Amino acid sequence: GDNEVKKRDFTKLELKLDHVNRPLWACADGRIFLETFSPLYKQAYDFLIAIAEPVCRPESMHEYNLTPHSLYAAVSVGLETTTIISVLSKLSKTKLPHEIIDFIHGSTANYGKVKLVLKKNQYFVESPFPEVLKTLLNDDVISKARKAPEDCLAVSRTAGEIASGHDLLDEMQLAAATEEKETHSFEIDSAQVENVKQRCLPNALNFPMLEEYDFRNDTVS
Incomplete structure (x- = not known):
């Protein structure tokens, strides 16, 4: 539907001024793309493996997907919701889409209740x-x-x-x-x-x- 098309429309993503120094793109539909040639690749890779599921790993750009299960696994080993969002935000070339923030909150809010x-x-x-x-x-x-x-x-x-x-x-x-x-x-x-x-x-x-x-x-x- 229209919603899915909007989530895959990256033209409205606002690049940060220092985007060249940041290693990944976080999209509204939960997909994350990581540049393997970034100096911050290793730190970003370790973080993404903890919160997301790998989809494919071509040579220069790896794709990951945030899912309820991957986020549940992350909080079950001690990562807090606020930490997941703040680290993802720091690593992202663009401002995090509100859809991805809402999704992270929705997937982790009930853990431990x-x-x-x-x-x-x-x-x-x-x-x-x-x-x-x-x-x-x-x-x-x-x-x-x-x-x-x-x-x-x-x-x-x-x-x-x-x-x-x-x-x-x-x-x-x-x-x-x-x-x-x-x-x-x-x-x-x-x-x-x-x-x-x-x-x-x-x-x-x-x-x-x-x-x-x-x-x-x-x-x-």
């Missing part, structure tokens, strides 16, 4: 956001995987943990760190764990799960 927690040989889907769990339970696969379906979610409260170096925190930060946190959860059938994880991936419901083992309350093993 949902956990799959193993407690005493039982699996729980947990989140501090009850509305997120309700969204998941509206999905057929996940609602069928839920054990003992009930109208309400289980709620637990835990005191926040203070990281080392807490003497550097001001009073407001200290209060936030020690405040009781509410966690909402529901139990799922252990035989359905893989199906639930698949449904939460970026190409489906887009709430990729962090997996956690509850050591503190483990009295089984």
